[in-house]
Amino acid sequence: MFESNIFFQDFSGILTVVPYTLGLALLILILGILIGGILTLIDQYKIPFLFQVAAVCLSFLRGTPLLVQLYLAYYGMPKLILFFAGLLNFKFDPNQFDPVITVIVSYSICFSAFQSEIIRGAFMSVSYGQIEAAHSLGFSSVQTLRRIVIPQAIIEALPNFLNSYLTIIKSLSLAFMVSVVDILAKAKLESALNFRYLESFAAAAAVYWLLCAMLTVVFRRYEQNIRKKA
Amino acid sequence: MKMDFGYMIKILPGFISVLPLTLVVILCSGLFGFLLSVLVTGIRIKRVKIFSPLMELYISFTRSTPILLQMLLVYYGLPVVLSLIGININNWSGTLFAIATLVLHNGAFLSEILRPAYLAVDEGQKEAADSLGFTSFQKLTRIVFPQVLPVALPGLGNALIYLIQDTSILFIIGVVDIMGTANNLISNDFGSRQIDVFLTVALIYWAISYMADKFIKYFERKTARYHLENGLTR
Amino acid sequence: MLALKNIHKSFNDHEILKGIDLKINKGDVVTIIGPSGTGKTTLLRCVNYLEKPDEGEIAFSDFQLNYQSVKRKDILRLRRRTAMVFQQYNLFKNKTAIENVMEAQIVVQKKSKKAAYEKSLEELNRVGLADKLDAYPSQLSGGQQQRVSIARALAMEPEIILFDEPTSALDPELVGEVLNVIDQIARSGVTILLVTHEMSFAQNISTKIVFMDQGKIVEEGPPSQIFNHSREKRTKEFLSHFNSNYTKITTAK
Amino acid sequence: MLALKNIHKSFNDHEILKGIDLKINKGDVVTIIGPSGTGKTTLLRCVNYLEKPDEGEIAFSDFQLNYQSVKRKDILRLRRRTAMVFQQYNLFKNKTAIENVMEAQIVVQKKSKKAAYEKSLEELNRVGLADKLDAYPSQLSGGQQQRVSIARALAMEPEIILFDEPTSALDPELVGEVLNVIDQIARSGVTILLVTHEMSFAQNISTKIVFMDQGKIVEEGPPSQIFNHSREKRTKEFLSHFNSNYTKITTAK
Amino acid sequence: TNNSSGASQPSSASSKSSSAKTVQVAVPTAEKPLSYSENGKLTGYEVEILRKVDAKLKDYSFNIQSVSSNAQQIGLDTGKYDLIAEGFFKNPVRAQKYLIPNENDGASLIKIYTNDANKSIASLSDLSGKRLTPVDANGGIFNILTAYNTQNPSKKIDIPTSDTGLSTADRLKEVASGKYDALILPSNLGEAQIIKQLNLKIHTSAPVKVIPTYFLLSKKDEQLKEAVDSALKQLKSDGTLSELSKKYYGEDVFQYKITN
């Protein structure tokens, strides 16, 4: 029932999309962290108006399925860009719009909500005395954040960022809806030709598992490295 | 993107009617998943021989594979495995399989939240209980667990939100839940009003998640009185 | 009443306690002094079995416990007859002051809630905290926390209370209030084993001073002997360090 | 050199500082004493602008800052001329001892790495920590951490250093080493504003003692006057508390 | 929501022999008109045929349940299901893995849908160099196009793929708007209705392929296959199938000649 040579064939086929998947997920992770960081700062410093807007956005992004968000972005985004392009008077052909961009933008925004929670937790782990010490030495707020708070917070945040990275990698399987081929999509394509679903899904599971194990080792090593110093 | 509010209101009752099913699934899998994760965490912290490495394996697998795959594995694999030891679960309903998947998934996922929270509890607290003559079980339930909770709550909150969205795996095995109702609606007029359906779905999930957030925040407030905080501002 | 016999303890092949023998009689107030890193804390923790000694015996009048053949039940029995007051208080953070005192009475001694409540009230009164019953540890000052932790120990009616540097984590102004409470307990006839750096307090309160150095008891005797007519060179040397140019003065009520 | 004029500060409608005026001359060592909760810490924090006063003025010889019309730039300028040493040290956890001292020189004073390194080495030498350059705070004892934090303040060459109970978080045995360092700095001519409970230390080191109570300065003057010939009843009363039956003795090298 | 658990009532139990064997049958959940639920009841072309077949077989009793299409075939592989139906095409790998009845239960008319600018497209070879809407990787079109490409290396079609998720209506709109040049799909997915309903400017080609569709059975049950075959044969000759086709597809798919 289970043909191992087909399994290995699928496995090596799936490996070819791994770099692309990893890269895409990394880009989304980084963008998500940047957006999430900004949302956290808005929330922490209670910047008027923006603070309320951010709260509603965060709740919506967290509360609705990614699939739905992706779908709305797929139709909404070209129209939105078209609208702004019209305002700014430059040409934009929505028919040439690459769905990968839709995926990157909608995923980054969606996951920024979760990153924001992680970053908030990490900031909470930095004691306020550290910030006062920097202020008393004449650091500006930005200098304090960049040189003192972030290096300390990142240690706490790192394991959670790895979790997010794994979640993003897995969630990219939804992006096949708009033709972006990731690991699971590749598995489906492999089985579409040979009708061997069991083998291809098993191969996909193996690839995911392998990736997770490797990433965990890499992250843990890095975390121990920086934790030693604190 | 034109929105047809009249249509959205028309399809709402269909969603409301499957809401109890979804809520039951959330409740059962949340509760039993949590209990399983406590067990798993205990095994890992006590470093129980043989079981502890098995749990690590289970967690790394669950963390790394999409829940869709886990669903298929449980739905098709579990009956095969259990039939080997003479248990027949082929007459289980799809809902039970979905709950089983979610319980297994959350058992691993929550354990990764509980373990660091446990380690964050001050060693002195455990020693104080020891010195007063508490048994291990008394120490765990009366002292340690109430202190793990506030630390773990934000993570548990995130997990609950994920769980709510993960209930859509029900539809993979043909149980009609919110996502299933949506798919039926979309299929029945060949997708010409998919946007309206998805917007309705978004609103419903948002409402459930909002309530879940409130539920978690309630516990956060309750535990806040003995939970000291750091942070960017004060 | 309590006798330690030949207690040995090593950490990572490094011997910290090198055979300690110590007798404590009912009503005694025994104070251990000595340089940092000598093993004072470790000894106290062994008495409560928070640390498992490698060798040795602990004996109550009616009950013996040998560390080499110890059972879970024995440990619980030992712990129910001793009580520890920690340097860092270690109050249960999720319980109010009175709940902290009640908890072990209910859980360990199986008292009724009402009985536990009354006993706790009495003990909190004794340490002067009757007005802070419902405060959480985070809402109490260091001195107040330490007093709750003393009340928690007292409420168990242990045969002996162990104090490990009960004032060293306190602001100077709070030291006085805790020392006063301990003084009063000592006067009421409770048996006490205490580690402290407050020499003059030790001198005032103790019936016996034990000077430890490098894992051994160097000298023991009544305060007057140790502080004024010490027989050992090492003891004299140690006590001479405590004559500095900066004398710290603490409040007391 | 530094003058505080009419500083007011309230928390939640509760007035903590009720108009403080204080003059400090170059080279002065001014010590603030007073009961707990009086606003000593709050006053020190206002001088460094970690707390924003509601009213009042702070004046250097060439630079004035009024709290009602303050700009971001002024705050930074003020902070660069003052330096604070915290009770809890607050060393940057992610930096080694020498990095802690270098950091602000590089970031705030825009010094070259080399110049910062040399200055830091000099200051760490001064506090006797030349052999701990590359240790992280977690690897240092409390007294060592407090000395690094003093070096960090000194390296900024501030016109005045503010100390808030620099020894009260230390184990009694470590107090001496920090007091010695402060003593030595005071002798070298640095201007110091200090809050402490170490009365005998205050008496030895200060050029001026300020006694605060309930948000006001009750009395100020040279140590001999305050400690021995105090004019105010409240001051005498407070100082009488510091004659207790338990005298705490600390080590010093 | 009685279809939710997937189990539908064993049909017309009275006509069954007492030892009737239960056959686990899986159909897709929401694929109108093949199989979908209406007012909470499972229906559709495949479902109705299965019910008719079930009624004809005395020794078998069908338990029809709905699952997602991915899950269907895995279930057949692992032995959870005995028979699945989703308009499957026949191909060598399937023939080797499963039992396929001799009788088809329907036919799939592959048509090309184009916008004004591309209305000249009438065959597969015309698609070369055109922008095709992404093809469902789980469907038979993907295989037809790949097969075409291997046979016509000189006039290859560029085959983009995607998951199911975007509906036929969405895809047709994308063709009408000019985002894509053409859409190729079996005609039985409601296209005619959508085009009319949304008033889209879409040209529909004549069938470029007419492909018979089959049930797939697990290898172990040769007898069931024969029983199903004879039932299908009867249903074809008495016109039942043509009638169902008209009801669900709007035309009799059996009128076209099978191409291959």
Ligand SMILES: Nc1ncnc2c1ncn2[C@@H]1O[C@H](COP(=O)(O)OP(=O)(O)OP(=O)(O)O)[C@@H](O)[C@H]1O
């Ligand atoms: N868990 C442990 N693992 C390894 N070494 C330990 C452990 N606990 C204590 N030690 C070592 O044992 C020695 C004695 O420690 P102990 O805390 O008993 O000293 P102490 O006399 O209480 O000193 P102090 O007056 O500073 O509290 C120290 O050198 C310490 O480093």
Ligand SMILES: Nc1ncnc2c1ncn2[C@@H]1O[C@H](COP(=O)(O)OP(=O)(O)OP(=O)(O)O)[C@@H](O)[C@H]1O
């Ligand atoms: N951020 C704050 N919010 C509200 N009240 C505060 C705040 N900071 C200080 N206080 C209050 O102001 C009063 C003075 O506090 P402060 O810390 O200045 O006293 P202190 O003289 O330094 O006392 P101690 O000797 O105990 O350190 C106290 O009653 C305190 O509760």
Ligand SMILES: [Mg+2]
């Ligand atoms: Mg000790």
Ligand SMILES: [Mg+2]
């Ligand atoms: Mg203060």
